Amino acid sequence: MAVVVYAESDNGQYKKSSFEAITYGKDLAKLLNISCIAVTIGSKGNENLGAFGADQHMHITGKMLATFNPQAYAKALSEIVTTNNGTVVIVSQTYNGKSLAPLVAIKQDAALVTGIVDMANTTNGFTVKKTTFSSKAIAHVSINQEKKVLTIIPNSYHTTKDSTDVEILEIDTQVTENDVNSLIVSTNKEIGKVPLTEAELVISGGRGLKGPENWHMVEDLADALGAATACSKPVSDMEWRPHSEHVGQTGITIKPNLYIAAGISGAIQHLAGVGSSKVICVINTDPEAPFFKAADYGIVGNALEVLPKLLQRVKELKN
Amino acid sequence: MKILVCVSVVPDTTTKITFSDQDTQFNKAGVQFILNPYDELALTRALELAEANAGSVTVITVGEADTDPIIRKALAMGATDAIRVDAAPKDGMYVAAQIAEQAKAGDYSLVFTGRESIDYNGGQVQGLVAEILGWPLINVVTTADITDKTLIASRDIDGGRETVSAVLPCVVSAQKDLCEPRIPNMRGIMQARTKPLNVVQATDKFDYTSVARYELPPTKSGVKMIDAENAAELIDILHNKEKLF
Ligand SMILES: Cc1cc2nc3c(=O)[nH]c(=O)nc-3n(C[C@H](O)[C@H](O)[C@H](O)COP(=O)(O)OP(=O)(O)OC[C@H]3O[C@@H](n4cnc5c(N)ncnc54)[C@H](O)[C@@H]3O)c2cc1C
Ligand SMILES: Nc1ncnc2c1ncn2[C@@H]1O[C@H](COP(=O)(O)O)[C@@H](O)[C@H]1O
Numbered sequence: 310m311a312v313v314v315y316a317e318s319d320n321g322q323y324k325k326s327s328f329e330a331i332t333y334g335k336d337l338a339k340l341l342n343i344s345c346i347a348v349t350i351g352s353k354g355n356e357n358l359g360a361f362g363a364d365q366h367m368h369i370t371g372k373m374l375a376t377f378n379p380q381a382y383a384k385a386l387s388e389i390v391t392t393n394n395g396t397v398v399i400v401s402q403t404y405n406g407k408s409l410a411p412l413v414a415i416k417q418d419a420a421l422v423t424g425i426v427d428m429a430n431t432t433n434g435f436t437v438k439k440t441t442f443s444s445k446a447i448a449h450v451s452i453n454q455e456k457k458v459l460t461i462i463p464n465s466y467h468t469t470k471d472s473t474d475v476e477i478l479e480i481d482t483q484v485t486e487n488d489v490n491s492l493i494v495s496t497n498k499e500i501g502k503v504p505l506t507e508a509e510l511v512i513s514g515g516r517g518l519k520g521p522e523n524w525h526m527v528e529d530l531a532d533a534l535g536a537a538t539a540c541s542k543p544v545s546d547m548e549w550r551p552h553s554e555h556v557g558q559t560g561i562t563i564k565p566n567l568y569i570a571a572g573i574s575g576a577i578q579h580l581a582g583v584g585s586s587k588v589i590c591v592i593n594t595d596p597e598a599p600f601f602k603a604a605d606y607g608i609v610g611n612a613l614e615v616l617p618k619l620l621q622r623v624k625e626l627k628n
Numbered sequence: 629m630k631i632l633v634c635v636s637v638v639p640d641t642t643t644k645i646t647f648s649d650q651d652t653q654f655n656k657a658g659v660q661f662i663l664n665p666y667d668e669l670a671l672t673r674a675l676e677l678a679e680a681n682a683g684s685v686t687v688i689t690v691g692e693a694d695t696d697p698i699i700r701k702a703l704a705m706g707a708t709d710a711i712r713v714d715a716a717p718k719d720g721m722y723v724a725a726q727i728a729e730q731a732k733a734g735d736y737s738l739v740f741t742g743r744e745s746i747d748y749n750g751g752q753v754q755g756l757v758a759e760i761l762g763w764p765l766i767n768v769v770t771t772a773d774i775t776d777k778t779l780i781a782s783r784d785i786d787g788g789r790e791t792v793s794a795v796l797p798c799v800v801s802a803q804k805d806l807c808e809p810r811i812p813n814m815r816g817i818m819q820a821r822t823k824p825l826n827v828v829q830a831t832d833k834f835d836y837t838s839v840a841r842y843e844l845p846p847t848k849s850g851v852k853m854i855d856a857e858n859a860a861e862l863i864d865i866l867h868n869k870e871k872l873f
Contacts, residue, residue, distance in 0.1 A: 319786070379755070379765050404785045408767040411755025414721070420836035421721060423750050436840060442654075443746045445645040447843050454836040491764035491794035494780065504787030510872065534873055552770075552805045553784070558641050558746060559665050559804055567872045578641045581746075585845060588870050590862060601851050606865065610856030622860035626867055 312338040312345045313395035315386055316358060317405060323354035324507060326401035326463035328361045333428065333466045334399045335362025340431045343396070348389050350382050351375050359475030361468060366475050371482040373489055377405050380491070381484045383412035388482060390417055395456075402460040403506065410460045419456035426465040426585075443558045443581035463507060464564045505554060508537030511565045513556065513583070515541040517572020517593065517612055521549040526616040527571065533623045539563065539583075541573050557582035569619075571612035575600025592616070629683035629774075631674045632731055634741040634753060635667040635702055636717070637695040641746065651841045654747075663698055666742025668705075668809040670802035673772055674740045675706045675810065681774060684708040686734065690717045690726045696825065703820035704812035710823070715830035718838070720748065724756030725833035731761060738779065739799045743768050751801075758799035766792050770805040 314334035316327040331347050338345035347363035351374040358366045367389055373381040390398055398413055400406040414421035424439040434451055441448045512531040531538045538554060545555035556563055558581035568586035580603055591604040592612045601607045608615055640660040648655040678685045687702040688711040689695055699710050713726040731739055744751035758765035769781040780793045781800055854862050866872045
């Protein structure tokens with residue numbers, strides 16, 4: 310029996326969330342007294358996955374596996390799960406992970422729980438914690454099915470690293486055109502920018518920034534810190550910023566280590582997407598702004614004056 | 629062309645979430661329910677596609693009788709008819725099994741869902757339905773067009789977007805930006821009253837998970853205020869104390 314972890318990579322680099330997933334898989338495997346197998350499909354990164362806790366690393370390649378396709382990847386992953394008697398499958402909840410996990414669950418007749426934020430409790434049955442009600446609550450979900458597919462929210466679980474090396478077992482899988490009914494026509498990625506969904510530090514702006522002409526203050530601070538940029542819904546609705554930056558209940562949910570909100574009131578729908586960030590800093594002219602109640606640090610002041618001061622100090626520290 | 633749109637009925641986005649029965653049940657008292665915002669987008673785009681391709685749109689929900697008024701709203705937006713699978717939605721797997729059953733029976737070319745429900749936040753029903761049916765899935769899309777029995781859609785990926793084509797029948801899930809949700813007009817509301825809302829029995833499948841209890845997320849211990857004049861101090865705290873960079 311084994312815990313099987315899918316480790317996603319992009320351009321020859323593992324995502325940080327893949328390491329979190331492997332550490333999660335290792336810790337869970339220890340609880341269940343079974344082994345932890347890391348699986349890469351199509352491409353892989355440079356690091357040795359043994360260092361993060363994988364007992365084995367299987368790398369699957371084959372004709373239809375060069376780029377992500379949900380059906381092809383699900384077939385490849387599910388075959389590994391079957392041949393290695395996998396009982397739990399761990400997938401990081403990235404965009405690709407969200408498409409992959411349900412397909413594997415059906416193939417394996419496994420229970421599926423998404424949105425997991427903590428290690429499973431195996432003392433009495435098998436229970437996991439998942440976010441619900443758009444991060445306004447956490448559900449303790451009991452799973453009463455032997456096989457399980459679990460997706461873990463990025464930045465919810467720590468990583469550990471040592472110097473263990475494991476060999477990579479190369480596996481050639483027969484996925485054919487007949488298994489796949491969709492294909493990628495084109496891909497469009499912003500190069501060189503930190504994707505918001507993976508960012509550990511996020512600087513975000515709201516309507517209080519007055520207009521797109523002031524956004525360089527958010528971007529400059531983000532660049533200096535190596536952070537990603539985000540915005541509130543009205544800001545993307547007015548097209549001050551691209552839709553892909555909109556966070557909240559109807560936008561992206563993020564969980565960075567740092568979320569700096571400038572000129573954002575902190576409406577309940579906004580908090581639904583950012584409220585579980587580890588450290589929240591709020592800059593707002595209105596001392597009564599609801600966001601201060603959800604913040605760790607607050608500054609009552611004009612964001613257009615405060616942001617440059619923050620940038621100045623970051624530059625001083627970085628030099 | 630027949631399109632099946634999956635809609636869930638969820639608490640309004642402003643709802644303060646509380647629980648009853650020793651934190652095992654969501655407390656519905658005083659809560660206003662709405663169509664899941666992403667499902668409104670799925671429905672709107674499905675209606676547009678049906679109009680352009682001489683098709684029809686059926687909405688389906690897995691829910692109890694108290695969801696009927698919200699389903700009528702979907703009919704008022706323009707859906708031809710509705711199916712309600714009469715059961716409490718236990719989890720994503722259970723819901724997907726019910727939907728797949730109806731999709732098989734109804735000869736649909738497209739199943740449209742929302743990206744995720746804002747109450748269960750599974751983001752999983754679409755993938756489960758697709759795989760049960762053996763249809764391709766294009767998840768989290770901001771465009772969706774049909775030409776020659778092929779669906780072309782732009783889906784969100786980490787750090788960008790990707791255009792994907794899939795042969796019909798297939799499953800797609802709606803993301804913000806796909807369209808502006810249609811608002812029912814008076815005529816639609818009148819017509820909705822007499823449109824068919826077929827209540828069907830649930831099949832007994834997939835009872836794999838249950839919620840043991842709920843808890844509210846930990847609250848912040850209180851905000852530390854920093855004077856705007858000394859705003860730079862925030863950076864020192866984040867650097868030295870919080871060690872964030
Ligand atoms: C169904 C639904 C879904 C929604 N989903 C989302 C969502 O996903 N994400 C989201 O963000 N919102 C969402 N909203 C909207 C949400 O309710 C709020 O309207 C929105 O978050 C407000 O954005 P804002 O804080 O940028 O603007 P405002 O509410 O206008 O707040 C601006 C803030 O900036 C402050 N301010 C003004 N000038 C300055 C200055 N110079 N310096 C510093 N501070 C200043 C003001 O005091 C105020 O607090 C949703 C609403 C609904 C109904
Ligand atoms: N009870 C339900 N009845 C019908 N469709 C549903 C139901 N629950 C979820 N869905 C659909 O599946 C999508 C994803 O839901 P979820 O997996 O719960 O996040 C939603 O946007 C709906 O389109």
